[in-house]
Amino acid sequence: MAWFRNLRQLSPTTIPPPLKSTTPSFTFLLSHFSSQPMEVPPPGLSPTVPGQKPRVVVLGSGWGGCRLMKGLDTTIYDVVCVSPRNHMVFTPLLASTCVGTLEFRSVAEPIVRIQPAISREPGSYFFLANCTGINPEEHSVQCETVTDGLNTLEPRRFKISYDKLIIALGSQPLTFGIHGVKEHAFFLREVSHAQEIRRKLLLNLMLSDVPGISVQEKRRLLHCVVVGGGPTGVEFSGELYDFIIKDVSQRYAHVKDCIQVTLIEANEILSSFDARLQRYATNQLTKSGVQIVRGIVKDVKPQTIFLKDGSEIPYGLLVWSTGVGPSPFVNSLEVPKSPGGRIGIDEWLRVPSAEDVFAIGDCSGFLESTGKQILPALAQVAERQGKYLAALLNKVGKEGGARAGSAKDLDLGEPFVYKHLGSMATIGRYKALVDLRQSKAAKGLSMAGFVSWFVWRSAYLTRVISWRNRLYVAVNWATTFIFGRDISRI
Amino acid sequence: MAWFRNLRQLSPTTIPPPLKSTTPSFTFLLSHFSSQPMEVPPPGLSPTVPGQKPRVVVLGSGWGGCRLMKGLDTTIYDVVCVSPRNHMVFTPLLASTCVGTLEFRSVAEPIVRIQPAISREPGSYFFLANCTGINPEEHSVQCETVTDGLNTLEPRRFKISYDKLIIALGSQPLTFGIHGVKEHAFFLREVSHAQEIRRKLLLNLMLSDVPGISVQEKRRLLHCVVVGGGPTGVEFSGELYDFIIKDVSQRYAHVKDCIQVTLIEANEILSSFDARLQRYATNQLTKSGVQIVRGIVKDVKPQTIFLKDGSEIPYGLLVWSTGVGPSPFVNSLEVPKSPGGRIGIDEWLRVPSAEDVFAIGDCSGFLESTGKQILPALAQVAERQGKYLAALLNKVGKEGGARAGSAKDLDLGEPFVYKHLGSMATIGRYKALVDLRQSKAAKGLSMAGFVSWFVWRSAYLTRVISWRNRLYVAVNWATTFIFGRDISRI
Numbered sequence: 001m002a003w004f005r006n007l008r009q010l011s012p013t014t015i016p017p018p019l020k021s022t023t024p025s026f027t028f029l030l031s032h033f034s035s036q037p038m039e040v041p042p043p044g045l046s047p048t049v050p051g052q053k054p055r056v057v058v059l060g061s062g063w064g065g066c067r068l069m070k071g072l073d074t075t076i077y078d079v080v081c082v083s084p085r086n087h088m089v090f091t092p093l094l095a096s097t098c099v100g101t102l103e104f105r106s107v108a109e110p111i112v113r114i115q116p117a118i119s120r121e122p123g124s125y126f127f128l129a130n131c132t133g134i135n136p137e138e139h140s141v142q143c144e145t146v147t148d149g150l151n152t153l154e155p156r157r158f159k160i161s162y163d164k165l166i167i168a169l170g171s172q173p174l175t176f177g178i179h180g181v182k183e184h185a186f187f188l189r190e191v192s193h194a195q196e197i198r199r200k201l202l203l204n205l206m207l208s209d210v211p212g213i214s215v216q217e218k219r220r221l222l223h224c225v226v227v228g229g230g231p232t233g234v235e236f237s238g239e240l241y242d243f244i245i246k247d248v249s250q251r252y253a254h255v256k257d258c259i260q261v262t263l264i265e266a267n268e269i270l271s272s273f274d275a276r277l278q279r280y281a282t283n284q285l286t287k288s289g290v291q292i293v294r295g296i297v298k299d300v301k302p303q304t305i306f307l308k309d310g311s312e313i314p315y316g317l318l319v320w321s322t323g324v325g326p327s328p329f330v331n332s333l334e335v336p337k338s339p340g341g342r343i344g345i346d347e348w349l350r351v352p353s354a355e356d357v358f359a360i361g362d363c364s365g366f367l368e369s370t371g372k373q374i375l376p377a378l379a380q381v382a383e384r385q386g387k388y389l390a391a392l393l394n395k396v397g398k399e400g401g402a403r404a405g406s407a408k409d410l411d412l413g414e415p416f417v418y419k420h421l422g423s424m425a426t427i428g429r430y431k432a433l434v435d436l437r438q439s440k441a442a443k444g445l446s447m448a449g450f451v452s453w454f455v456w457r458s459a460y461l462t463r464v465i466s467w468r469n470r471l472y473v474a475v476n477w478a479t480t481f482i483f484g485r486d487i488s489r490i
Numbered sequence: 491m492a493w494f495r496n497l498r499q500l501s502p503t504t505i506p507p508p509l510k511s512t513t514p515s516f517t518f519l520l521s522h523f524s525s526q527p528m529e530v531p532p533p534g535l536s537p538t539v540p541g542q543k544p545r546v547v548v549l550g551s552g553w554g555g556c557r558l559m560k561g562l563d564t565t566i567y568d569v570v571c572v573s574p575r576n577h578m579v580f581t582p583l584l585a586s587t588c589v590g591t592l593e594f595r596s597v598a599e600p601i602v603r604i605q606p607a608i609s610r611e612p613g614s615y616f617f618l619a620n621c622t623g624i625n626p627e628e629h630s631v632q633c634e635t636v637t638d639g640l641n642t643l644e645p646r647r648f649k650i651s652y653d654k655l656i657i658a659l660g661s662q663p664l665t666f667g668i669h670g671v672k673e674h675a676f677f678l679r680e681v682s683h684a685q686e687i688r689r690k691l692l693l694n695l696m697l698s699d700v701p702g703i704s705v706q707e708k709r710r711l712l713h714c715v716v717v718g719g720g721p722t723g724v725e726f727s728g729e730l731y732d733f734i735i736k737d738v739s740q741r742y743a744h745v746k747d748c749i750q751v752t753l754i755e756a757n758e759i760l761s762s763f764d765a766r767l768q769r770y771a772t773n774q775l776t777k778s779g780v781q782i783v784r785g786i787v788k789d790v791k792p793q794t795i796f797l798k799d800g801s802e803i804p805y806g807l808l809v810w811s812t813g814v815g816p817s818p819f820v821n822s823l824e825v826p827k828s829p830g831g832r833i834g835i836d837e838w839l840r841v842p843s844a845e846d847v848f849a850i851g852d853c854s855g856f857l858e859s860t861g862k863q864i865l866p867a868l869a870q871v872a873e874r875q876g877k878y879l880a881a882l883l884n885k886v887g888k889e890g891g892a893r894a895g896s897a898k899d900l901d902l903g904e905p906f907v908y909k910h911l912g913s914m915a916t917i918g919r920y921k922a923l924v925d926l927r928q929s930k931a932a933k934g935l936s937m938a939g940f941v942s943w944f945v946w947r948s949a950y951l952t953r954v955i956s957w958r959n960r961l962y963v964a965v966n967w968a969t970t971f972i973f974g975r976d977i978s979r980i
Binding site (some may be wrong): 045084086087103104105108109110112119120125126127128129130145146147148158160191192195199202203206207209210212248251252253271272286342373377466467468471472479482486487488489490 | 520535575576577587593595596598599600602609610612615616617618619635636637640646648650681682685689692693696697698701703739741742743744919956957958961962965969972973976977978979
């Protein structure tokens with residue numbers, strides 16, 4: 001039992017009672033616990049020393065963080081990622097998963113597939129954890145593991161020292177302090193959200209068929225309300241409408257006349273698009289049967305939305321997509337902020353007050369002192385910043401500035417410049433909008449219709465990160481076309 | 491507002507306050523609630539009358555119930571299915587979904603795809619509900635809707651009158667009254683179980699990599715224990731082993747030496763198979779590194795299993811598959827039972843004490859008076875019974891015995907005879923067992939190895955019900971082979 005006593009001494013945690021038995025099965029079992037080579041707990045993530053690679057710590061696993069990790073030169077750096085999810089979500093296709101056009105897994109990309117060094121290199125890690133604090137003086141972050149389900153460990157706290165820290169924590173949905181939104185509405189930002197929306201939608205479809213339900217109650221259950229007319233809200237409405245037309249009418253023929261989609265928006269829908277495309281989208285959605293309601297939500301109760309103008313809207317499913325803002329953790333960080341409360345950064349994406357700390361994506365914004373505009377909270381901004389920063393860190397690393405505190409006098413080269421590539425949104429019925437202008441005022445190509453839809457699908461298919469998921473997205477689209485959407489509620 | 495007042499009178503349920511507003515958006519919204527044709531609540535499922543088709547009510551959506559529904563002649567009968575899940579699970583492939591070899595949706599088949607009349611025919615329904623009582627005198631069943639998540643309705647009770655009732659409620663896992671099993675172990679019977687196992691496995695893999703975890707705790711977290719050496723337990727162990735060898739070693743290289751699979755069985759593993767195949771499986775699994783422990787579980791605590799011989803086994807994941815027995819609802823039915831507590835049936839699968847009531851699958855067993863052996867709780871038994879009973883009901887229907895109480899004097903034809911087609915089980919590493927003997931004592935082909943594995947895969951691929959899922963299973967297998975298993979924890 002020497003191995004076991006050693007462990008008792010090594011381990012700082014509470015240890016369950018030792019294995020004890022006198023039967024053959026015990027030695028058999030014990031063989032597992034002792035046959036492996038002795039190990040000491042991982043050396044921990046104390047500051048790196050010569051002989052170790054400098055450590056880049058990435059907080060978050062969204063578009064920004066993942067693009068950065070993908071681009072990092074892992075012969076220079078070790079990569080440590082801290083995130084409550086072990087995959088990146090291909091957000092532009094998330095709306096399609098709610099109705100079964102795509103499978104959930106087709107839009108999720110495991111982080112170790114994006115940067116394989118994380119599982120291969122001895123000094124690179126992925127931790128399923130949340131960051132709970134940053135200490136820029138000490139060059140370290142505090143983290144706490146995520147737990148759920150049966151028999152998990154107590155949340156475990158640990159500290160990671162960094163040479164470079166990248167804050168890529170994203171944003172969270174804005175509710176504008178409206179009462180009841182968090183309790184009763186679904187957001188559409190994570191795969192788990194899409195799964196919940198799907199379960200709810202299918203549950204309502206089935207419940208509405210139960211004998212004795214009044215027509216009014218049936219209509220309420222089958223009234224899908226989307227608040228927010230940005231690309232997410234519009235794409236979700238379009239997908240829902242496709243689902244209703246093609247699948248509900250076949251699979252839920254009893255209730256097909258009672259289902260309805262309503263999109264509530266305070267201003268114009270798709271405000272970032274060309275006015276002509278906005279009109280096209282409005283017309284198409286309305287023609288499809290999606291009701292577009294101009295209004296401001298005042299209050300949300302379990303089965304009814306109250307608008308400022310006094311109207312009451314009964315609903316069965318409520319999806320909330322009115323934009324995003326900084327998370328409480330970002331709010332709590334004591335660093336200079338950009339207008340809008342994001343982490344303030346300079347032209348090289350650095351957090352000026354904290355050496356070796358960078359911020360990218362939705363959680364960051366240019367400081368007023370840079371004279372630059374705050375960039376929109378878009379996947380393409382975060383991705384471009386991640387790509388830029390990976391190149392910057394690789395350059396710094398090659399020039400000997402990879403260690404903590406050693407990049408002060410280096411020339412960082414060209415600052416980050418964002419060039420908008422355009423916007424796309426699908427509106428259902430094999431139609432989409434493509435707006436390739438660099439800004440609202442600029443000139444350039446903008447188009448709408450089937451060709452745009454084809455461009456939209458092709459563009460996203462090539463943007464999906466791994467070949468595996470590219471294959472799955474293509475297979476999903478093909479089977480949806482041939483067999484219809486899957487409606488099993490699992 | 492005439493439509494609304496009418497609804498108030500028609501509807502027996504509590505009605506939320508009426509829509510009220512004076513703004514344009516109101517009229518717009520109202521148009522949805524009033525533009526559809528007036529409907530009264532569904533006529534309810536009172537006894538069928540001439541002019542309506544006779545009604546077959548099926549309780550359950552497993553192998554038996556689904557095969558029956560598939561075979562029913564829907565020009566003769568209306569079909570009503572009552573089940574808490576709207577899909578059938580292709581159980582033999584469920585173990586593969588836990589480790590990502592197959593996707594969850596590839597093994598789930600929506601019921602309306604199995605019997606499309608359910609969504610098409612005005613008198614056919616699927617209800618997402620549990621049966622709470624059977625009244626054979628009145629020829630009716632009581633049901634209660636399933637609810638979950640946010641804002642669902644209160645469970646709603648309703649009654650369905652039947653002309654023929656088929657009880658196909660399946661079974662539930664046996665825990666032998668062992669304390670802690672229900673709280674701490676996972677079963678492997680539904681897609682949701684496989685999802686939970688997968689989440690837990692991936693969580694443990696990631697938690698075990700957190701700095702400061704003792705080696706002992708790491709080994710505990712990564713110790714996967716399977717209790718029960720039947721086909722499910724063995725297949726799950728084999729799949730887990732494949733996952734460890736091929737994927738964990740690549741994707742979780744840091745912890746790959748700490749993961750271990752143990753299979754606990756009180757007797758021989760795969761006791762229904764040929765002795766030679768049993769030995770082969772034992773050797774192969776042991777060679778793979780799966781520990782097979784002979785022992786009887788006495789108690790299950792959150793992180794430790796206690797065996798009768800006094801040994802204690804720390805675990806991180808516990809899967810329980812020690813066989814199945816009747817559910818509490820089946821136990822509560824006051825009908826003559828077969829040995830083992832199943833619903834007693836005669837040679838034509840009738841419940842003799844209740845006219846027009848049949849029982850098939852795991853929940854039923856031949857009455858002692860028939861002199862027939864109780865059939866094993868296998869998918870192929872349930873499926874064969876479903877097929878037989880569909881043909882019997884179609885014959886009865888054609889001969890004028892479809893209505894409640896009208897089949898008394900009809901000749902039912904040949905009684906049900908079960909012919910065992912053989913058993914198959916995969917044991918990982920491209921190896922499987924195929925035992926084509928009709929019983930343990932009979933002679934016949936039995937084989938093991940790669941060819942068997944190929945037979946196993948081909949056989950199941952052809953058995954998967956829809957072309958859609960057949961395609962997905964094939965694509966899943968191909969991508970697993972090429973890209974490895976998916977490890978995103980969604």
